[in-house]
Amino acid sequence: xxxxxxxxxxxxxxxxxxxxxxxxxxxxxxxxxxxxxxxxxxxxxxxxxxxxxxxxxxxxxxxxxxxxxxxxxxxxxxxxxxxxxxxxxxxxxxxxxxxxxxxxxxxxxxxxxxxxxxxxxxxxxxxxxxxxxxxxxxxxxxxxxxxxxxxxxxxxxxxxxxxxxxxxxxxxxxxxxxxxxxxxxxxxxxxxxxxxxxxxxxxxxxxxxxxxxxxxxxxxxxxxxxxx
Numbered sequence: 001x002x003x004x005x006x007x008x009x010x011x012x013x014x015x016x017x018x019x020x021x022x023x024x025x026x027x028x029x030x031x032x033x034x035x036x037x038x039x040x041x042x043x044x045x046x047x048x049x050x051x052x053x054x055x056x057x058x059x060x061x062x063x064x065x066x067x068x069x070x071x072x073x074x075x076x077x078x079x080x081x082x083x084x085x086x087x088x089x090x091x092x093x094x095x096x097x098x099x100x101x102x103x104x105x106x107x108x109x110x111x112x113x114x115x116x117x118x119x120x121x122x123x124x125x126x127x128x129x130x131x132x133x134x135x136x137x138x139x140x141x142x143x144x145x146x147x148x149x150x151x152x153x154x155x156x157x158x159x160x161x162x163x164x165x166x167x168x169x170x171x172x173x174x175x176x177x178x179x180x181x182x183x184x185x186x187x188x189x190x191x192x193x194x195x196x197x198x199x200x201x202x203x204x205x206x207x208x209x210x211x212x213x214x215x216x217x218x219x220x221x222x223x224x225x226x227x228x
Contacts, residue, residue, distance in 0.1 A: 001035065001107040003124040009131055010101070012164040012214075013092035016043075016128050017050040020105050022071075023081035025121075032110025033071040037086050039063050040103045042094055046087035055086065075109070093214030094132050096166040101128045134214055135163030136170060151227050152186055159208065160218025166211035172221065176202045179228045186224035 001022045010016050024030050037055075039045050045061035057067040069084055090101060104125040109116070116122070138159045147153050157174070161167050176182045182198025184191060193204040206221055 001105055001122060001124050003103070003105045003126045005126050005128045009129040010090055011130065012090050012094045012132050014090050015046050015050075015087055016090065016101060017046075017085050017087040018103060018105070018126060020084045020086060020124075021081045022075070022084065022107050024075040024077045024079065026077050026116065028077055028113045030075040030077075030109040031073075031112050033075050034108060035069040035071070035084060035086075036106045036108070037067040037069075038104065039065045039067060040088060040101050042091045042098050043088040043101055044091070046089045050085050051087040052084045090130060092164055093161075094130065094165045096134075096168045096211045098130060098132065098165070100130055103127075132165035133163050134161050134165050134167035134170075134212070136160070136167060136212075137162055137218075138172065147227055149227050152183055152224055153180070153227065154186055154222050154224040156220055156222055158218065158220040160216055161212045161214045162216050163214045166213045168211045170208040170210065170212050171205045172208065173203060173205045174223045176200050176204060176225055180225035181228070183224040183226045186222070188221040188223075190221075191223065 106123045190206045193202045
């Protein structure tokens with residue numbers, strides 16, 4: 001058996017169709033021939049076309065499931081190779097760090113007509129590169145308020161990952177404005193300022209949940225300051 005994705009690359013949500021070419025290069029007929037696939041990590045089996053009809057997957061079509069294709073009749077020695085297609089859909093969005101889909105196919109018969117002498121060509125693998133990336137967004141809003149000296153201004157920072165891959169260790173940074181001081185009590189817990197006093201022009205950062213999944217997952221934090 002040989003396995004080929006056609007040399008493509010894909011993106012989250014894309015479909016990868018593997019062409020499995022099988023043949024009998026021995027000198028005896030093979031019966032009860034079955035091709036076996038495992039649905040790769042970060043993908044699900046694509047049961048419709050372009051997959052060849054006849055695949056059976058257990059326990060389901062999700063990653064890690066075993067899919068088999070039983071070849072009808074016998075496979076005659078020396079006959080031309082035959083193609084079967086096994087297709088998968090790439091998860092969308094993807095987990096952080098995923099850069100490829102790796103998949104392996106195997107073929108075996110029932111042994112009725114003798115034991116194969118060479119099993120090294122009964123398995124083939126292929127990897128398909130994936131193009132994916134996080135895309136972080138942020139908006140800042142004071143609610144349209146006005147303030148006075150000594151007043152507190154609370155900014156709501158709304159963030160999201162609208163990309164197709166998770167981001168890890170994301171942080172928000174904010175600079176304490178001139179004529180103000182950072183107010184930790186009125187802010188979301190977790191801000192760290194340098195210098196720690198949070199005086200004007202101090203740089204404050206807060207760590208976001210990690211991983212921050214793609215597909216629009218996000219939230220909001222509050223950054224508050226007291227006017228001099």
